[in-house]
Amino acid sequence: MPGLRDAILIDLSPETGNINELEDISGWLLHRETNLENAEKALLTNSFYVGIAHFDWSDPLLRPQLITFFQQHNQIAWIAIIQPEQLRDIELRRILFENFYDYFSLPLNENISNLATVLGHAYGIFHLQHLESDAAGMDDEFQMVGTSPQMLDIFDQIRKVAKTDAPVLITGESGTGKELIARAIHQRSKRSAYPFVAVNCGALPETLIHSELFGYEKGAFTGAAQRRLGRIEAASLGSLFLDEIGDLDLNLQAHMLRFLQEGTIERLGNNTPMYVDVRVIAATNIDLEKAVEQGRFREDLFYRLSVLNIDLPPLRDRGEDKELLARFFFKKFASDHNGQLRGFADDAIDAINNYAWPGNVRELINRVRRGMIMSDNRLITAQDLKLSEDIVTNEPLRTLNEARAIAEKQAISHTLNRFDNNVSRAAKALGVSRVTLYRMMEKHHMDGRDNFSSYGAH
Numbered sequence: 001m002p003g004l005r006d007a008i009l010i011d012l013s014p015e016t017g018n019i020n021e022l023e024d025i026s027g028w029l030l031h032r033e034t035n036l037e038n039a040e041k042a043l044l045t046n047s048f049y050v051g052i053a054h055f056d057w058s059d060p061l062l063r064p065q066l067i068t069f070f071q072q073h074n075q076i077a078w079i080a081i082i083q084p085e086q087l088r089d090i091e092l093r094r095i096l097f098e099n100f101y102d103y104f105s106l107p108l109n110e111n112i113s114n115l116a117t118v119l120g121h122a123y124g125i126f127h128l129q130h131l132e133s134d135a136a137g138m139d140d141e142f143q144m145v146g147t148s149p150q151m152l153d154i155f156d157q158i159r160k161v162a163k164t165d166a167p168v169l170i171t172g173e174s175g176t177g178k179e180l181i182a183r184a185i186h187q188r189s190k191r192s193a194y195p196f197v198a199v200n201c202g203a204l205p206e207t208l209i210h211s212e213l214f215g216y217e218k219g220a221f222t223g224a225a226q227r228r229l230g231r232i233e234a235a236s237l238g239s240l241f242l243d244e245i246g247d248l249d250l251n252l253q254a255h256m257l258r259f260l261q262e263g264t265i266e267r268l269g270n271n272t273p274m275y276v277d278v279r280v281i282a283a284t285n286i287d288l289e290k291a292v293e294q295g296r297f298r299e300d301l302f303y304r305l306s307v308l309n310i311d312l313p314p315l316r317d318r319g320e321d322k323e324l325l326a327r328f329f330f331k332k333f334a335s336d337h338n339g340q341l342r343g344f345a346d347d348a349i350d351a352i353n354n355y356a357w358p359g360n361v362r363e364l365i366n367r368v369r370r371g372m373i374m375s376d377n378r379l380i381t382a383q384d385l386k387l388s389e390d391i392v393t394n395e396p397l398r399t400l401n402e403a404r405a406i407a408e409k410q411a412i413s414h415t416l417n418r419f420d421n422n423v424s425r426a427a428k429a430l431g432v433s434r435v436t437l438y439r440m441m442e443k444h445h446m447d448g449r450d451n452f453s454s455y456g457a458h
């Protein structure tokens with residue numbers, strides 16, 4: 001019906017209390033289910049923001065099912081309707097606290113209008129949350145989070161690179177998502193129906209990595225009881241991802257070069273070259289050009305591998321993506337944690353935006369996970385993320401003047417970020433005039449990297 005908001009009503013215990021008043025609750029269309037199985041189905045086919053649950057906690061068989069159900073469906077704001085005497089049970093109180101938005105005790109009587117108000121609030125809050133997560137920036141095409149210009153450019157490069165069959169070298173610091181990019185290239189390429197085989201060249205000793213990559217014939221060495229296909233053959237018609245290619249030793253580099261030049265491999269113990277149709281995607285977090293200069297990496301192999309290059313920016317250079325990723329992973333892990341958690345406190349968001357993230361996205365995932373476990377409140381703090389201390393303890397010793405200058409620069413940069421580089425508003429928030437702020441920005445050399453010219457006077 002137009003104008004009505006939908007809510008699910010799970011009415012599991014009609015005999016323990018009368019909730020007929022709900023029939024007249026104005027402004028709501030209640031979809032009533034009388035068992036958890038049907039409720040489960042209804043939740044699969046409809047997207048509700050709020051739900052009312054009327055259940056009998058005294059039934060010991062039902063309790064574990066109720067706990068699992070409400071923990072699993074914490075995307076909905078639940079409001080419980082219960083017998084007042086059941087509230088004495090400590091476990092019920094805990095469940096209500098962790099998984100419910102609110103509760104009402106029976107009889108409802110005139111409390112029904114309060115219930116309608118609470119439903120409205122819950123609907124508003126959870127609707128907002130859904131809007132936020134819909135806009136959480138997960139790119140469906142690549143299954144990667146990112147809306148910063150840097151990442152949009154990377155997505156563009158993936159589209160182009162996926163159309164060709166040439167080798168690609170993905171460079172970037174550890175934990176920036178190189179493997180994810182390699183998978184995205186494979187998924188979009190004409191090879192997507194065939195295997196994507198990943199090999200970490202740094203994880204195995206030379207002898208093992210050779211047989212791992214090229215395979216061996218029965219009897220090729222002591223212990224080779226069976227013929228074994230190598231990873232390159234296993235990737236036939238698909239893509240081979242060579243992670244940490246910089247760790248490949250010189251002997252194997254020669255074999256790899258031959259494979260890239262001729263498209264053939266030789267299993268250990270068999271000198272007949274075999275043609276294998278595989279696209280090679282390599283990744284490294286070291287500077288391969290430097291490794292070439294130092295004689296640790298073959299120049300000819302470097303050129304073969306890097307026909308195409310995607311250079312992934314570190315997380316600290318991805319602007320708004322830091323917060324977006326944090327919120328994305330929060331949502332992703334939310335169902336494993338207490339239903340009380342609602343998101344990040346302001347100091348956590350500030351810390352996320354200002355921290356240098358040396359471990360990039362991998363570190364961010366770990367910190368968010370940790371924060372979600374450690375938090376005792378509805379909001380995760382910087383301390384829960386262990387960012388407050390880390391930032392401080394990582395700092396070298398400084399004079400007071402140096403510390404002041406750094407703090408000043410940070411405050412300016414942070415405020416400018418907050419206000420989208422609007423100097424007038426940032427100056428107001430900092431309590432200085434616009435001219436003073438410009439002078440301070442000049443003093444701190446906030447041009448170049450901080451893009452002074454784009455700050456413009458708004």
Ligand SMILES: Nc1ncnc2c1ncn2[C@@H]1O[C@H](COP(=O)(O)OP(=O)(O)OP(=O)(O)O)[C@@H](O)[C@H]1O
Nearest residue numbers: 144145146173174175176177178179180285361362
């Ligand atoms: N943009 C992104 N959106 C969502 N998840 C991401 C993104 N980038 C990285 N990740 C996740 O971060 C983790 C690290 O990514 P990945 O393993 O691809 O990094 P890497 O650069 O290959 O690391 P290393 O150099 O250490 O091998 C993975 O769990 C990955 O799924």
